[in-house]
């Protein structure tokens with residue numbers, strides 16, 4: 001089990017109210033598989049992803065990565081070395097070109113520049129970003145192109161855990177298929193664990209395990 005959630009609870013609090021989003025989530029994720037998380041808007045899918053990504057900590061229970069609780073680790077190192085995230089809103093750095101965006105996480109991890117560039121080119125090609133986009137800034141790219149650059153950036157880090165919040169939300173059926181196939185190949189051939197939040201029924205059909213976020217917990221959907 002690369003990732004395990006045990007009795008995870010999380011609420012958003014403000015001065016005036018408290019929203020209980022996660023009410024005791026229990027589930028596990030293995031390498032070699034692609035998982036889907038589905039559920040209504042506002043049900044807590046992005047919240048659970050941000051706990052898995054080490055962006056926030058659970059208020060109750062534990063998120064365990066290879067048996068170690070995120071509550072007891074150096075989160076900065078965890079985020080840098082163990083997990084890659086594809087955000088719902090891409091979050092490309094606006095002042096870096098496409099290829100620099102892909103190289104940036106590798107630079108943080110002290111990957112030699114030459115290797116970082118080679119990997120960036122490899123993954124930009126894999127997601128079919130044409131070379132004329134590589135040296136342009138994100139604002140000049142279409143939504144689907146930005147999304148694919150964000151995917152390349154996550155893949156280029158080559159961490160075994162990839163979290164993606166609607167990675168195909170802005171892509172047409174053909175591009176969406178290719179991305180899902182690529183993520184499946186990484187899972188099957190390189191033993192990655194990929195967890196995808198999705199609303200797309202065609203995407204769901206292609207995944208190994210589906211969890212539904214319902215009333216604050218994740219329930220496995222039996223097919």
Ligand SMILES: Nc1ncnc2c1ncn2[C@@H]1O[C@H](COP(=O)(O)OP(=O)(O)OP(=O)(O)O)[C@@H](O)[C@H]1O
Pocket residue numbers: 012013019021039040041042043044045046047048
């Ligand atoms: N920073 C925040 N402060 C207060 N409430 C928040 C915050 N972020 C999210 N929420 C609330 O928590 C609930 C879960 O939000 P979350 O973003 O996890 O949902 P989601 O399942 O990802 O929805 P969507 O499918 O629309 O992306 C929502 O009711 C949302 O309004």
Ligand SMILES: [Mg+2]
Pocket residue numbers: 045046047088165
């Ligand atoms: Mg969301």
